[in-house]
Amino acid sequence: MILLDNVSKYYKGEKTPALEEVNLHIQPKEFVFLVGESGAGKSTLIKMLIREEKPTYGNIMVGGIDYRYMKKKHIPHIRRRIGVVFQDFKLLPNRTVYENVAFALEIVGVSNSEIKRTVPKVLELVGLSDKMDKFPGDLSGGQRQRVAIARSMARQPKILIADEPTGNLDPENSDGIIRLLEEINNFGTTILVTTHNAEIVNALKKRVVTLSHGRIIGDQKDGGHYDLDGSRTRITKRSLGGTAPAQPAAAPQPQVVSNTPEAPQPKAPEAKKPKTSSGSAVLEQMRKAKAADEAKPVAKRRKFSR
Secondary structure: OEEEEEEEEOOOOOOOOOEEEEEEEEOOOOEEEEEOOOOOOHHHHHHHHOOOOOOOEEEEEEOOEEHHHOOHHHHHHHHHHEEEEOOOOOOOOOOOHHHHHHHHHHOOOOOHHHHHHHHHHHHHHOOOHHHOOOOHHHOOHHHHHHHHHHHHHOOOOOEEEEEOOOOOOOHHHHHHHHHHHHHHHHOOOEEEEEOOOHHHHHHHOOEEEEEEOOEEEEEEOOOOOOOOOOHHHHHHHHHHOOOOOOOOOOOOOOOOOOOOOOOOOOOOOOOOOOOOOOOOHHHHHHHHHHHHHHHOOOOOOOOOOO
């Protein structure tokens, strides 16, 4: 669904890269948290996914679309496939809730009849059916964030990126927004959330990818925790590695005793030394899987098409 292949991004005038040799694969229907200190590269990564920025090196593919072949005229089309929710909502203050959601469909040429069918459905999804005639200034922060999510979901994107969706919300509203994102994920939408909210990350136990100084330093696939220094990932790797468990000692071979004193006593055959592994069985399987994956031929890139 989302693939970053050795991606680096250098901004003009900056000595250090915003992203450096980032490799990331997010599967369809995954729910992934992207965490890191301010300046770690999270915003740059998102901007490249929605094609606001181009990588200096490396390649990006989203939904089978190879960004190297994407022309400028195709960018609006790819953005229809990716919904984005921002921390500051970015709602139109002089339009009602209904009109804010409808506007996202109008600008891509959806018919009025389709808009009338779609908008009430997405507002029902986010629990705002009774607020469609209200203006953003009449809503709470949590309600405005729900409108922003409804607007992003109106085009039925395969991917939803939420950039600090709970940054301006109190704990109760934050929990509600995250539960809503979980529900959307259960419908089959891939979710990528950037956040500094450790409590939410630790409670959900989803996949957690950690960025630091433009590099991925941690990737906890399951049961992830908020981990800014990558220590939890390193602990996990050590727990999978280490030396192989000791083999049980072989049973002693019985000695054959001869009645004839001159007869030599036959020696017991030497037991074969057990094969040792440089790591546990789990680690060895991981190595074999990685080697097999690297041996696969690279999928043929295809040009962007409508």
